[in-house]
Amino acid sequence: MIRFGPKNLRIPKFERPVYMVAGGLTDYRKRYPEKSSSELCMEAFRMAVEENDLKVTAEEVRRSVNWCVYSQFADHFGDQLLAASKIHDYLGFDPLGNIEVKTGGATGGSSVLAAAQAVASGYASCVPVVGWERMDEVSTKVGNSYIASAACKDFESELGWMYASYYALMARRYQYENKVPRETLARIACKNHEYACYSPYSQNPGKYTIEDVLNNDMVSDPLSFLECCVMSVGAAVLILADEETAYSLCDHPVRITAICGGTHTLRTADRRPMPILLLPNETEETYRDYFKGQRTEWPGFSSFLASRMAAYLAYNMAGIKDPIEDFDLLETHDAFTISDVQTYEDIGLRPYGRGREFIESGDAYFEGRLPTNLSGGLIGTMHAVGATGIWQLVELMWQLQGKWDKFHADPERWARYGKKKPEEFRSLQVPNAKRACAISHAGTGSHVTVTVLEKA
Amino acid sequence: MTIELNGTSAEVLNEEPLVIKNLKNWHHIHSYGGLGKFFHGLRKRKLLATRCTNAECQEKRLWLPPRCQCPDCWHDMEWVEAPTVATIYTHSTVLYPGAPFRASIPCPLISVEIEGVCTKMMSYLKEGKPEIGMPVRAVFNTEALTNTILDLAWVPQ
Numbered sequence: 001m002i003r004f005g006p007k008n009l010r011i012p013k014f015e016r017p018v019y020m021v022a023g024g025l026t027d028y029r030k031r032y033p034e035k036s037s038s039e040l041c042m043e044a045f046r047m048a049v050e051e052n053d054l055k056v057t058a059e060e061v062r063r064s065v066n067w068c069v070y071s072q073f074a075d076h077f078g079d080q081l082l083a084a085s086k087i088h089d090y091l092g093f094d095p096l097g098n099i100e101v102k103t104g105g106a107t108g109g110s111s112v113l114a115a116a117q118a119v120a121s122g123y124a125s126c127v128p129v130v131g132w133e134r135m136d137e138v139s140t141k142v143g144n145s146y147i148a149s150a151a152c153k154d155f156e157s158e159l160g161w162m163y164a165s166y167y168a169l170m171a172r173r174y175q176y177e178n179k180v181p182r183e184t185l186a187r188i189a190c191k192n193h194e195y196a197c198y199s200p201y202s203q204n205p206g207k208y209t210i211e212d213v214l215n216n217d218m219v220s221d222p223l224s225f226l227e228c229c230v231m232s233v234g235a236a237v238l239i240l241a242d243e244e245t246a247y248s249l250c251d252h253p254v255r256i257t258a259i260c261g262g263t264h265t266l267r268t269a270d271r272r273p274m275p276i277l278l279l280p281n282e283t284e285e286t287y288r289d290y291f292k293g294q295r296t297e298w299p300g301f302s303s304f305l306a307s308r309m310a311a312y313l314a315y316n317m318a319g320i321k322d323p324i325e326d327f328d329l330l331e332t333h334d335a336f337t338i339s340d341v342q343t344y345e346d347i348g349l350r351p352y353g354r355g356r357e358f359i360e361s362g363d364a365y366f367e368g369r370l371p372t373n374l375s376g377g378l379i380g381t382m383h384a385v386g387a388t389g390i391w392q393l394v395e396l397m398w399q400l401q402g403k404w405d406k407f408h409a410d411p412e413r414w415a416r417y418g419k420k421k422p423e424e425f426r427s428l429q430v431p432n433a434k435r436a437c438a439i440s441h442a443g444t445g446s447h448v449t450v451t452v453l454e455k456a
Numbered sequence: 457m458t459i460e461l462n463g464t465s466a467e468v469l470n471e472e473p474l475v476i477k478n479l480k481n482w483h484h485i486h487s488y489g490g491l492g493k494f495f496h497g498l499r500k501r502k503l504l505a506t507r508c509t510n511a512e513c514q515e516k517r518l519w520l521p522p523r524c525q526c527p528d529c530w531h532d533m534e535w536v537e538a539p540t541v542a543t544i545y546t547h548s549t550v551l552y553p554g555a556p557f558r559a560s561i562p563c564p565l566i567s568v569e570i571e572g573v574c575t576k577m578m579s580y581l582k583e584g585k586p587e588i589g590m591p592v593r594a595v596f597n598t599e600a601l602t603n604t605i606l607d608l609a610w611v612p613q
Contacts, residue, residue, distance in 0.1 A: 003514070033470060033473045033475045034473045079478075139555070141552075141553075141554055141555040142554070142555045143554075144552075144553075144554035144555070145554030145555045145556050145557075146554075147554075148554050152521070153486070154488060154491055154521065154605070155521040155577070155578065155605050156578055156605070158556075158557075158558070158602075158604045158605050158606050159550075159563075159565055159578055159579070159580060159605060159606070160550040160553045160554065160557060160563065160565060161553050161554025161555065161556055161557045162550055162552065162553050162554050162557075165548050165550045165553075165565055166578075168548035168565075169546045169547065169548050169565060169567050169578070170546070171548070172546045172547055172548050172588070173545065173546035173567075173588070176546070176588050217551075218549075218551055219551065219552055220548045220549065220550050220551060220552070220565075221548055221549050221551075222548070223548075267521065267575075267578070268567070268576075268578070269521065269567060269575045269576050269577050269578050270519075270521070270575050271575075271576075272517075272574055272575075301545070301546055301567070301576070
């Protein structure tokens, strides 16, 4: 049993408001030998300062920066310890202070959290968050073993050296308890691969049918290849600032009203039962009939306590009463289709056991009540791990600023990455979007951040 | 001129852009610390778990994988023999393992529930087709030891 003390669930607060002012991306590829990690970070940084309609020159942004946060998941992959130092120098920020953050797949979200803490506390007033990953120096099989080094080396990694299998153990149990049709899971894969078709940055776009997904080869049952995220090379940059700096740099910054983190044991094995931690849109009554049939405990293997913790703190910090009603956009960490359904429940889009309805109802689509992963997600667009949580927030910021078309629909932008804008292109700009949420997620739910953004 | 360097030159994989292959070939020395006792136990066909000895501890759970100290009160734990029978809590068959994987594929991974143990340890099924709820018993690799968690597997009861 996990028992909370009176201060364990204190709701975080910022001493002063924190804003996002600019973002930049690279395109994402399986292999990217043409550009070093430093060059990729520079490219994303230049997009941030040159293409976000800032009121000042790039040089003035440089003179405003007073602290930097770097975000890279695995030194193994880049084969370069202290890569952050190289990139900080490459971007010309020496001798300003910096810090590098590492929390597995949630590294991007945690890095933005660290930058937001710096701004909110008054420690800094303008902070670039620079994330990247270079996953093309080794074969996919070695890459998978590197990722599996983020499982317990004593008791888990030897068992497959494959993180998808560790998720698949949770997926199987979730299916046993909740019996989600494979077709519903396939719809998530189809949706995100399709939205990736409208992103010039995406690595794995494609229009697939449910049948294609159902007939796809298994990586580790019940997860097929089309239901798993990609392994990428690329970078993302987000610049945070306090209020005064934000409005001196741009006219329409986006406010971070909450960014909170939760954790759970790295070994899924060690997860002990506890009472369900209730979100603002749930009561004891919501779960009166939950524990029946195959469901005997919570969170078990069916739920991510780290996601629930982070959502509990973030919703209370930002005053979110009902996520479906209050958010206009959502980016989840769709590493795998089933983990996405699990997350829908953890963040309160549906009560536990009913996550499938979020997809089946159409809510998760562009036309639905809460469009989700219009970026193409990790399944369709990218998982250059250290960049991922930052890229999600950049995409959401552009949506809230009404700039989705500017950054996705211009044929020249496609040409920049050697691509042709598809003829069947759709604008995914959500009209009048005011509030958005992003989930950054690591391990089998070892670290999760939930960020709430609001149009300022 | 030629500069005499030790070792072979790096293989060029691509000229434009230039991509070379660096050779890495060395061992990591993996220390188990206090957890070595668990792996010694496997050699004797025993599953060694740990339990907190602190009378004040609110939980006093039996942990497997073991921990030398209790996460609930931070006191030292004692080693206890756990049952070697279990039921399958969940499973997934590995078809595309990462590079260093040593067992044969397809490899059914399982998480097992053991009576009295507060965790659901990850392991693999040596024989048979896994089903949730299936009763299994532990088997031990006692010859050609790997001295890893692969020395423990399960078979249907």
